[in-house]
Amino acid sequence: MTNLIRAELQKLFTTRLWWAMALVMFAFTAFGLAFLIAQAGVAPANGQPGLPALDDPAWLPLALSFASGANIFTMILGIVLMTSEYRYQTITGTFLTTPKRGRVIAAKLGAGVIVGVFFAVISLLFTAVVAITAVLIGGGSIDLTAGRVPQLTLGVFATLVLYALFGIGLGALVRNQVAALIGGIVWAYVIESILGAFPALQTVGKWLPGGAAQALMNIDFDTGLGESNLLPAWGGALVLVAYALLFALVANLTTTRRDIT
Amino acid sequence: MTAIEIRNLSKSFGAVRAVDDVSFTVEAGTVTGYLGPNGAGKTTTLRSLLGLVTPDSGEALVNGRRYASLDHPLNEVGAVLEATSFHPGRTARDHLRIMTTAAGLPASRPDEALDQVGLADAARKRVGGFSLGMRQRLALAGALLGQPKIFILDEPANGLDPAGIQWLRGFLRHLAHDTGAAVLVSSHVLAEVEQTVDNVVIIAKGRLVRQGTLAELTGNGGGAVRVKTKDDFAPALRAAGAEVEEVEPGLLRVKGLDAEEIGRLALDQRVLLTEVTHERSDLQSVFLELTAEGERA
Numbered sequence: 151m152t153n154l155i156r157a158e159l160q161k162l163f164t165t166r167l168w169w170a171m172a173l174v175m176f177a178f179t180a181f182g183l184a185f186l187i188a189q190a191g192v193a194p195a196n197g198q199p200g201l202p203a204l205d206d207p208a209w210l211p212l213a214l215s216f217a218s219g220a221n222i223f224t225m226i227l228g229i230v231l232m233t234s235e236y237r238y239q240t241i242t243g244t245f246l247t248t249p250k251r252g253r254v255i256a257a258k259l260g261a262g263v264i265v266g267v268f269f270a271v272i273s274l275l276f277t278a279v280v281a282i283t284a285v286l287i288g289g290g291s292i293d294l295t296a297g298r299v300p301q302l303t304l305g306v307f308a309t310l311v312l313y314a315l316f317g318i319g320l321g322a323l324v325r326n327q328v329a330a331l332i333g334g335i336v337w338a339y340v341i342e343s344i345l346g347a348f349p350a351l352q353t354v355g356k357w358l359p360g361g362a363a364q365a366l367m368n369i370d371f372d373t374g375l376g377e378s379n380l381l382p383a384w385g386g387a388l389v390l391v392a393y394a395l396l397f398a399l400v401a402n403l404t405t406t407r408r409d410i411t
Numbered sequence: 412m413t414a415i416e417i418r419n420l421s422k423s424f425g426a427v428r429a430v431d432d433v434s435f436t437v438e439a440g441t442v443t444g445y446l447g448p449n450g451a452g453k454t455t456t457l458r459s460l461l462g463l464v465t466p467d468s469g470e471a472l473v474n475g476r477r478y479a480s481l482d483h484p485l486n487e488v489g490a491v492l493e494a495t496s497f498h499p500g501r502t503a504r505d506h507l508r509i510m511t512t513a514a515g516l517p518a519s520r521p522d523e524a525l526d527q528v529g530l531a532d533a534a535r536k537r538v539g540g541f542s543l544g545m546r547q548r549l550a551l552a553g554a555l556l557g558q559p560k561i562f563i564l565d566e567p568a569n570g571l572d573p574a575g576i577q578w579l580r581g582f583l584r585h586l587a588h589d590t591g592a593a594v595l596v597s598s599h600v601l602a603e604v605e606q607t608v609d610n611v612v613i614i615a616k617g618r619l620v621r622q623g624t625l626a627e628l629t630g631n632g633g634g635a636v637r638v639k640t641k642d643d644f645a646p647a648l649r650a651a652g653a654e655v656e657e658v659e660p661g662l663l664r665v666k667g668l669d670a671e672e673i674g675r676l677a678l679d680q681r682v683l684l685t686e687v688t689h690e691r692s693d694l695q696s697v698f699l700e701l702t703a704e705g706e707r708a
């Protein structure tokens with residue numbers, strides 16, 4: 151199985167997609183952090199509470215939670231890991247080399263976990279360097295063991311890994327690369343955003359992967375839309391694990407018996 | 412043990428009966444041509460053999476086992492499938508490295524296999540820029556990775572230039588006759604494999620229509636020459652030992668002499684021939700009939 155996982159990682163790292171994803175991820179995170187830094191401590195005109203100031207201990211966890219925004223990129227890599235096999239018909243060669251198809255799926259999921267961890271590490275490192283620099287320049291002090299920092303870090307790892315697996319499951323189900331990418335992005339950016347943003351809809355949203363990840367990280371950032379309705383952190387973790395199993399099952403069921411012609 | 416065994420294999424796609432109760436075997440050390448017009452069911456048969464398609468009934472076995480049950484398939488079977496696809500952004504070598512990793516083969520195999528198919532110079536080029544012929548060679552390199560003793564090739568001559576086809580013929584013969592491998596090679600063009608194969612299996616519309624050694628299929632019925640002449644040529648031909656049948660006035664069917672011998676005899680006898688043609692061999696006639704039928708259908 152380690153051989154198969156290594157082969158799956160080779161598939162990813164022998165094409166140019168992964169570093170394109172890493173670059174876009176850096177740009178995306180940098181953009182978000184720039185906004186957080188610019189708006190830190192600025193109170194909106196209508197008297198609503200704004201973002202915490204840079205020297206406020208609450209700012210750093212908020213900035214670190216931005217590292218989980220890279221979930222979209224691990225999801226895309228997960229989708230591509232699966233759908234490019236169908237797009238370029240390389241699935242034929244893959245199944246000739248490993249005719250026990252369940253093992254191929256397991257290896258892809260294993261590779262998805264590693265990709266998720268890898269992106270979580272680079273995303274967190276990048277975010278931490280930028281955010282800590284900003285806090286120090288802004289006159290604050292750093293305590294990485296304080297508050298929710300360890301839990302947030304764990305949450306970023308879990309989120310990025312889960313979305314990679316989600317991408318693989320979605321890719322196995324849809325198979326058409328473009329359709330899967332559009333579906334996945336609409337899901338993550340539109341559906342989950344809507345169901346996660348409004349407390350009234352969070353009764354549904356909290357059960358979705360995005361809501362569960364939010365619960366795990368316990369980001370109850372006040373959006374001014376009312377008190378948020380999330381699962382407890384452990385509940386979020388359980389829901390995420392349940393999703394991972396579901397994606398694995400879907401990927402397996404849709405792949406193991408189909409004729410490859 | 413029989414290297415490849417297809418037993419009462421049937422497979423339908425919806426209403427199309429792609430393969431209908433086909434049985435044949437391929438022994439070690441021989442090249443078998445699997446021939447038939449487009450849509451005959453060749454690809455479906457070979458994909459069933461490789462565990463990519465699940466047959467409705469019957470069995471397709473390699474070394475007596477289903478392909479999907481093999482623990483080290485690349486060490487037992489090398490496959491080149493029709494329109495084998497590669498990721499265009501990946502180099503030839505990386506493509507083979509991935510297979511090598513997954514199959515747990517020695518890391519030296521990709522370069523050795525590329526060398527064997529004459530693709531060493533293009534090893535680090537992206538496959539996106541390869542010609543069809545180079546892709547076929549790369550696919551063949553993939554089949555060689557595990558040094559198997561069974562080869563299954565679906566229309567491997569497609570896209571090769573005449574020199575490439577010549578090379579492929581020699582290579583397949585070498586695999587079978589020098590290394591003792593069992594080779595099953597499909598084609599819809601008889602001429603492509605006629606000079607390579609020991610045995611022939613012909614399929615049309617999913618059904619097996621003829622099978623045997625090349626000698627069996629080309630031998631009977633072959634060898635007759637049709638001769639047109641207004642002169643009385645039959646007695647001279649008979650005197651020269653030929654068997655002569657007068658098909659219609661002015662048209663003779665001659666057995667026992669070839670066109671050149673008949674021509675020389677005509678020259679000696681000062682007979683004017685207006686046409687001398689070898690009748691097509693049985694294999695060619697069967698195949699052309701089937702191909703024509705396939706195209707009409």
Ligand SMILES: Nc1ncnc2c1ncn2[C@@H]1O[C@H](COP(=O)(O)OP(=O)(O)O)[C@@H](O)[C@H]1O
Binds near residue numbers: 425453454
């Ligand atoms: N996936 C499929 N779905 C529907 N029909 C198919 C499929 N694959 C093959 N066929 C049909 O099965 C028949 C045999 O096809 P194939 O095995 O590809 O023939 P060959 O390789 O001899 O050209 C054809 O009529 C073809 O259209």
Ligand SMILES: [Mg+2]
Binds near residue numbers: 450453455493565566
């Ligand atoms: Mg075919």
